[in-house]
Amino acid sequence: MTSDSDLFQDALGQLGDVRPLARERREKRVALKKDSAVELNRHMRREAATRETAAELNPLAGEFAEPVDPWDPLEFKRDGVQNGVYRNLRLGKYRVDARLDLHRHTVEMARRAVFEFVRDCVEADVRCALITHGKGEGRAQPALLKSCVNCWLPQLHEVLAFHxxxxxxxxxxxxxxxxxxxxxxxxxxxxxxxxxxR
Structure with missing residues (x-):
């Protein structure tokens, strides 16, 4: 039985004058020294990887949110949520078991806080919670956090409805x-x- 190696050697023999390629020899090697630029690059890559990991853990879209007027109510209901349940939520008839205040938060701080708050509420079996975001009236970018909350909450599978x-x-x-x-x-x-x- 002929092996693949034997077949290969036979094929080379039929080609005639076959020689291995000459390898380039490197006489001088350059010694790389660690300098501040290399360390800075490594640090920047590590920070980028940390940000990417954080983004994977927090699925909420970061920067852009469709602007909401300070005086507009926020409202959202997933399919399957009964109208009576949603009406009771809207009317504030459920006991609020957890609260999150976003005043003085940057958008990124608020994004992390909302994600962690919802996750913690579900783990603690909280069914109704309250997020205070302010109206953002009279600001250069009115209702910024309010707009972000309106954008983020529907992205979270755990949120059935909000108002x-x-x-x-x-x-x-x-x-x-x-x-x-x-x-x-x-x-x-x-x-x-x-x-x-039973």
Whole structure:
């Protein structure tokens, strides 16, 4: 049985005068020294990788948000949320179990805070929460954080619905959010229903 190596050698023999290519010899090697430019480049790459990792962990779109008027109410409801449930949220009838105040936050700080707040609320089985963002009235960029919250919340799968708050909770400068049940809470409810049906 002929191996691939033997077949290759036979093919080379049939070609006639076949010689290996001469390798270039490098006589001088350049010794690279670590200088501040190399270290700076490494530091910048590390920071970029950290930002990319943070962006992967936080799916919220960063900078641009469709502008909202300071006096416009925010409203959003996913398919499947019952109208009565949404009406109760809008009217502030659910107990607010967690609050986040975004005053004095930059857009990037607010983006991180909103993402972490929603994640923490779901882990703690909070169903209704309140985000205070202000109206942003009379600013160079009016309603900036309000516009961002309006843009970010629908991007989060855990947010079922949201609506501008009632006057006693901050009015148009705050937003109620209705959150999905955590997986643990869903399992608990499923077990309770199964016990009742036995």
């Amino acid at each position: 501008s708050a009632q006057k006693q909770h901050g009015g148009l400068g705050a937003t109620y959010i209705l959150l999905r049940k955590s997986e643990r809470k869903r399992q608990d409810n499923l077990e309770k229903h199964q016990r009742r049906n």
